[in-house]
Amino acid sequence: MKKTLLALATMVLASHAYAAPENYVVDTEGMHASVNFKINHIGYSWVVGRFNDFKGSFVFDEDDxxxxxxxxxxxxxxxxxxxxxxxxxxxxxxxxxxxxxxEASFQSTRVTQADDKGEYTVVGDLTLHGVTQQVEFEIEEVGAGKDPWGGYRRGFTGEMTLKPSDFGINYDLGPAAATMELEFILEGVRQ
Structure with missing residues (x-):
């Protein structure tokens, strides 16, 4: 009896300790994700915008x-x-x-976890205007759990600063607009 209980406990602990990576598809249909940007307008204000059509996916592995x-x-x-x-x-x-x-695209090449649980550094290739550059930015997990429709969701937010000129976009908007902010809000549905 003790051997059976020990084997059962070992199986339960092992299954939890080595959970498989989870695959998610970004929920763009429900408008629970967005890719936004802002750039300074001649030093007085901001032009803000978004891309209304995009798709994405991510893999999350809590153990590795x-x-x-x-x-x-x-x-x-x-x-x-x-x-x-x-x-x-x-x-x-x-x-x-x-x-x-x-199209513009981003593909991560490396993800590392910060000291605080739920914060990560993402490195990857951003392709914009036909130019690919390696970028690095911080993301934070917003939350995860069951949704009201029987699925499971996980969400992240992050932003990066980039120079349009690094991607061959050289239209002069003045020195205040030399950089722009790009923000990702990604809520994914586990597959």
Whole structure:
């Protein structure tokens, strides 16, 4: 009897200690995810916008952070700054040149965990305007758990600062606009 209980306890502990990596698809249908940006407007304010059409996925492994990864693909034509004329300009050759570069993407190459549980550093390849650069940024887990529809969700948020000129976007908006902020809010549904 003792051997049976010991074997059962070992199996339960082993299954918890070595949980398999979890695969998630980003919930863009329910509008529980977004890719947003802001850039300074001549030193007086901010132009803010978002990409309305994108898809993504991520892998989360609580036991081995080296297995974690994230991938996002953005339809650049979906840029939305809440101003139709500005959106046409941003889609054109001065900025995103969406006819030539219809997609932007991010693929992680390494994820490490910070000292605080739930905070991670993500390194990966960001492709924008046909140029790929390695970037590094911090993300934070917002939460995880069962949803009201019988699924399981996990969400993260993070942001990075980048220079448009590093990606071949050289339209002069003045020195205050030399950098821009890119923000990811990703809520995924476990598959």
């Amino acid at each position: 952070v080296a297995n974690n990864e994230v991938k996002v693909t953005i339809n650049t034509n979906s840029v939305d700054t809440n101003h139709a004329e500005r959106d046409r300009h941003v889609r054109g050759k001065d900025f995103l040149n969406v006819k030539k570069f219809p």
